[in-house]
Amino acid sequence: QKIETLGGRSLQLAQDITREEALNRDASEMIDRLEWETEELSKAALGQDDKLSTATREAQDASAVLQERETDLSQLTEDVARLSARHQSAHRLLQDCEKTLQRSRDEAEKAEQALQHSEQQVVEAAEAFDVDEGLAAQAQAQAEQCEQALERVETARSDTQAREAEARAQRSRAEGEHTALEAEMTALAKLLARGSQEGGQLLDRLQVEQGFEKALGAALADDLRAAEVEGEDALSGWRFLPDYPVAQPLPNGITPLSNHVSTPDALGRRMTQIGLVDGDEGARLQAALQPGQRLVSLEGDLWRWDGYCIWAEDAPSTAALHLEQVNRLEELKQKMAQTEAELHAARSAHDLLSGELTEWAGKDQRAREARRQADREVIEKNRALSNSEAQLNLAKGRVENLTLAVARHAEESLGAEAQRAEAQMAVDALEDIQSLKDRVEDIKLTVEAARITMLSKRSEQDELRRAGEARMRRKQQVTKELSGWRLRLETADQRRVELLERKSQTEADLAEAALVPDALARKREELRSAIAQAETRRKAAGDNLATGEAALRNAIAQERDSERAASEAREARAGAEARAEAAQETKTAAAQRIQDELQTTPQELLHSLSTDADRMPHADEIEAEVNRLKRQREALGAVNLRAEEDAKEVESEHKSLSEEKADLEAAIHTLRNGIAGLNREGRERLLTAFEQVNSNFGLLFKHLFGGGEANLVLVESDDPLEAGLEIMCQPPGKKLSTLSLLSGGEQTLTAMALIFAVFLANPAPICVLDEVDAPLDDANVTRFCDLLDEMCRRTDTRFLIITHHAVTMARMDRLFGVTMQEQGVSQLVSVDLKKAESLVA
Template identity: 35%
Template sequence: MRVTDLRVVGFKSFVDPVHLKIEPGLTGIVGPNGCGKSNILESLRWVMGATSARALRGGEMDDVIFAGTDKRPARDIAEVVISLDNREGRAPAPFDQDPVLEVSRKIRRAAGSNFKINGKEVRARDVQLLFADASTGANSPALVRQNQVSELINAKPENRRRILEEAAGISGLYTRRHEAELKLRGAQTNLERLDDVIQAMQDQLNGLRRQARQATKYRAVAEEIRTLETFLFAQRYNEAQSALAQAQENQRKAEQELADATLAANKAAAAAENSDESLGGLREEQAVAEAILRRLEGQRIACERDLQSARDALNAAEADMIRIRNDKAREQTLFEDATQNLQLVSEALANLPDRSALDGEIEQAKTATSQANELREAAEAALTTAISQRAAAVAERNAQSRAYEDAKAQLRRRQEALARIEADVARLKLALPNDDVLAIARKEAEAIGDAANTAAERADQSEKEAEEAAAQETDAREAARQAQNQLDRLMSELKALEAMTKKPVAGSWAKVLDTIRPQAGYERAVAAAFGDELQAALDAKAPAAWTGQEVRSFDWPKEVTALTDFVTQVPVQLEARLAGIGLVDSALFDRLTDLPTGGRLVTMEGDMRRWDGFVRRKDAVSSAAVELEQRNRLESLQGQVPAAQDTAQGLAKAAAEARAKADQKRAQARHARAEAPRAFAAVAGARDRIARLEADFARARASFEQAEISAAAAAEELNQASLLVDVAADLLAALPPEADTSQLNEMQGQAQAARAGANQAQASLNQILSRAGARDSQEANLKRDLGSWQTRLKAAEARLLELDQESAKAMARKQAATDAPVDIEKRQRELLSQVPAAQARKAKADDALSQTESNIRSLRDQDRMASQALSAAREARAAATIRTEAATERLAELSDEIRRALQMDPADCERRARAALGEAFDQTTIQATEQRLAKLLYDREAIGGVNLRADEEVAEQEARLTALVADKDDLTSAIAKLRGGVDQINEEGKERLVAAFDTVHGHFRVLFEALFDGGTAELRLTESDDPLGGGLEVYACPPGKKLQSLTLMSGGEQALTASALIFAVFLSNPAPICVLDEVDAPLDDSNVDRYCRLLNEMRQRTETRFIVITHHPITMARMDRLFGVTMAERGVSQLVSVDLSRAEALISAE
């Protein structure tokens, strides 16, 4: 097989599609460091099945996907496709008939990668074996990455042996041996597991047979229990009917008593209502007398309040008069101060200097300053004009000289450019393409594209359905596996617990441990409470037995809980003992030490304290606690196993259905995928052809149009350049001669004197303006003070007038407040004289009302007693009704219980019990029946869990056991065949490896002598019992040196020797492709020349296609073709090709 093409998209820095044509001979790849050249080699190794992300310079496999740049987003998919020429049919089945193989690997971010060969999805192992059989692969020595030559030099002999495997073509054979050994170990492991399963099934079969015997005994006990339960239900039903009849009679009597009590209560209520009517007039008279008394009291309080108000008004008036006198004195002082300050400010204003004299000085200074500035400006203007005229003349002469020279140079350039452009226009006009070719190619591409899109849509839909079906299959298979694992764990645990908690042997004494059942978590507490006494029997005839005692009550503290609340099944013989056991938290255990006689305290962890001071800690191991926990767990498992079996069977069926559906969808997807690549290959070819045509057309048209535009522009520029030369010559001739500089110096002195006079005049003006500003500021401040004091004087005069008016008003208020108390005291004496008569009338009304209310209370007491009797009668009637309803409900509940338990009508219980017991029905008592029923229930409980399907399961288990024995025989024969296959692979590998060693050894010696122009070298196999596991050692002797190991040679010698070893492998079993990534980097120029001569010889002697990644100019010159890797856009690699023949032609032309 030959490698012909490599297509990369989205892989590392190659975000855009890249197509590398791998042709016979030497193909060179060049480019600056860091542009992505080595990514070409890594894409080859990745598509060949590389599994190590670290070997591809990544942390995880998703790192091979383009990660994005600041201008381009990250991609989610990367794909590499390699094309192989298989016309000789060397590929393994089923691809041996395909002339071309396309091997692709696509990875989706966070979803893993998949492999395809000609559109058919395959395993990674299939791709690895395909390339291994072709003497190449992801780890082939023919794919030499950077520094790999030094790694080969420094490698251990065992690792260096891999190149011999490539030469012998046994890489695939070695892989198959490894797979066969894995299968052999897996088969041996399966055989051991199968033996365990057969033994477990045999044990389960024995257990099922025991369960079948138990089921027969269980059915007989259950029948007798049903008969006794029917008798007890019949007796309880008759008792419930009698209780209901008695409750109905009691209800009738209670209703009669309620009617009598209701009549008496009505009579008492009527008498009480009649007596209430006489209270109306008495209460009205009492209200009138009380209102009169309250009115007089209110008037008295009002007089006292008015008297106090008059006194307060007199005090307020006197206080206001004092305040007014003080305010008048303060305002008089302010008035006098304002008058004095106003006089002082007026005198200061009159003494200020005259403003008119300062104004005259200011005008004279301004006139002098203005005249000086005019002289200065005139002098400066004349100087500036003279300087500008002279500078302009000099600049104009220099500019015209330069313009004339530039115009002449530009005219020459324009003439040369026009000649070149006219020649290009003529050439490009002849090279314009025909548009009909592009139109035909576009129509063909559209038709091919429509067909490819249809095929792609079908493939995508099929793949989507296949992926969904595969996901459903995986989920269903995983669920079935987990359910089966859960069932296996439960069955294993159930079997182990059954073996550890065996039932008592028939004829032996039943132990307490077999009958008592604590709740889950309380096993240690029960074991601590009883200890070894749980091993005692319940039969009084046993040597150690519980006979039972009368249960007595224990007065426990509120922190203590009776242990009996947490024991669901307890024999009656243990009730007395269990009543004296309390349960507490561990924190309270050590504090509660005073226990009643016979009492014990326990904790859930297993601590025990006895009333007589004996203490046993939880650290003391108790086998009884462990056995109780095991029995509770066994009962729980017996309830979980049937549900787990049903779940496992249902999920196994669902997994089988999902697997069938997934197989169907995968077949449909494979067919669709086989069609899509061929269609898209045709589309890609058509698009490439159109792209090339469009690019050629666009380049030709753009070049021609640009040439025409350039020609017109060049002609116009030539005319302008000629005109510019003539104009520049005329302007240069017309310029005047240069002027004298003495007049300019005289004007500079005049301007300097004018500036000095102007500065002096301005300084005098500024001094006079400063004095005038100070005088104006002082005048403004005095005027502001004068206005302020005038305002204060007016305010003081107005405030004095207001205070005189307030003084007159305060005097009037004082006189009015002095006369008011006399009138108020007179009115107060008149009110006090009316109070005794009002009080006498109020006392008389209170006495009459009190007597009448006493009589009414007596009648109400009689009414209340009658009402209480009525309430008691109603409660009695309600209690009787409740008892009747309870009896009815109890009878209904008992009827429902009989129907649920016995599936019969309650009225038929007695008839059926008589039929079952016969004459013994009338002689049988309830107590004896209950005792017999308790014993039977105990016997049934002692039997334990019974599998009523045990007989059927025995037959099913025997059939499965027979099938497993047959599977074991098949597995034993398969192991024997695998061992034979491994031995055969070892023999074949040894023969081919030894033969390859002799061949590689011969080629290596010849190549070494050719590279070093003499010397000698040899290969040696290290000793090993297994040639497939031995090592390879290299010894060399360059000319003039002694024979030594490869690791002791110089760097250049090591590199050339390792290269000779790699090429010796090629000569023995040439690989279809060899990639050398900067192998020549450590070599000097002479050694690079030897290296290139060796490459040329390998190209001639083998069909291997070489890809050489290099920076060395000598190596580049020896390549048949070159590809360049560039990174014009940061982080994005592009592949460009170089036509060496055209490059040589261009160099020759230059």
């Protein structure tokens, strides 16, 4: 196998030797071709420097021409921009002047129309003022007439009211007297009827002169209650006996009582033996009396013939009281007739005056209504007059303001006309800008041609430079390749020699050199790979060359665009400079206007506005706002010449109000301190009163219920002024509970105990209780009456009880009853129960 390998290698070496010989031939051909290319490159490089110098000089000349043309274009462009800015500024100023002039004319026309309208309003307001003034005068006269009429009515009404009050007082007095007489007569009639229940007694048949009742009662006493009887078998009483044939005479100077008394015949004998004396003479004359004779005094003293005497205060006579009541009743009947006549006259007079007073009250109401209507009419007419006067003054003020506005607008129109003429002259004086623009366009074409020429020359220069550089690079590359091929040829010869030697060696070492062809094959592959990589690098270099040339073309285009942009920027700068000059002129004019109209500088004006310049609105907006404010100022009317005085008055009033405020705050502070003191004192007094009332409540509760416990508790707050009151009660035999859990009667009694507990803390002279016993039964009413007795013992209060309960009425000291015997007529009847009890006893 080794022999086969070495045989193959030998064959391969033979082939390699053949290939190396072919490569040597190729290398020789390549060396010849590269030497020829070197000669050609050398020939092409001849005159390259001269051509490059010439192209460079031509490019520099074209660039200088282009720069000169661009300088001329820039200067002319700046001139055009500056002139254009002047034209724009001048035309803008002319337009502003024309707008100002037109606005002034419009404002003047509006002011003139408004002036005519305001003058017409002045005439109309003056006429309205005259009419309202007349109406106000008429209303004032009518109001004065109504006031006079009202005074007359009030005078008559006051007189009638005084007379009606007097008549009402007389009627009240008459009704009071009539009611009192009627009540007294009713009471006396009831008493007499109750005392005359036994019929036939002589007491009812007597007629005694007034004032002699006590004397007759002392003389006859209860004998008067006996009846007159007839026959020997009759009952007890007075039997008629004829007079004495010879009656025993009374002592000298004594008047018989029969002279003042009209009695039945049965009392004839008795009455002849009764004499009437003064209280001081009775004891002295008693000894002169004959048997059966008696002496009495008007006071009711009695002296008998047998020495017996009795004083009136020791033995009051019910008969005398009865006789007095009878006489009093007769007297009351006579007075009643007179009182009824007086009452009828008083009622008639009062009714008549009441009707007159009602009539005068109606007249007074109508007069007052007429006066109020007249006052309202006066107020309305004066208000209308004030409005008319205000409208007249306002119209006059508008006329004055509009007159000034018309004059001002006329001056502004003249000024605007002069400014417009100056602006027009400035526009006419400017150079024609179109010719300059045409020259700019021509120069632009020249500049563009020069730029194209310069770019062409620069392109030729670059092309020559690139060609020279390419030839130089190619020459260097060829030199390198030539050296490489020569080295490769030498190497190939050496390799061929080596291959021959190796072939000989291989042939000699055929069995041992089987692996040589494989190494050669690998070497060949390596060489092929190196050749491919070299070709790849060559193509990449070509691509880079094309990319560089494209980048060069792009750079040239960018340079052209940059030069064009620079030209346009120069034009814009020139325009901006021109506009800046125009703006500076406008700024100067505005500063002069500010100085003329406001007497200040723009910086001071901006500082006074307290705002940032960057936040200032546009000039057109400011101009519109100024015009609007001017119109508002004109609409305000004439200047208030009293403004300073009004300000002083307002300041004085403000100072006065401030002082009043300080006084009020001090008063509030004092009041709050006082309230705090009152609250503190109120708490102390309330707690003191609460303790006292709580103690009284517990005692009265025990008295009413006969035991038990009760107390008051403050709830819901620690402050006694804000706390509520809870009533805790424990009647005998029950548990402690609140008032709401007790029965109705227990609640009523507990409430009474609480009321009387408060009453005991500060007793009043009079206490009125209205039907407090209505929900109580008889047992609780008795407890209530016992409580009243206890209260009467502990206080000096007079209790007035309104009740329908018999038990309560029976426990009272005096009763007052209100009855209505006739419809609409009430009567009051009173009974003193204590006195009645003494009479019954």
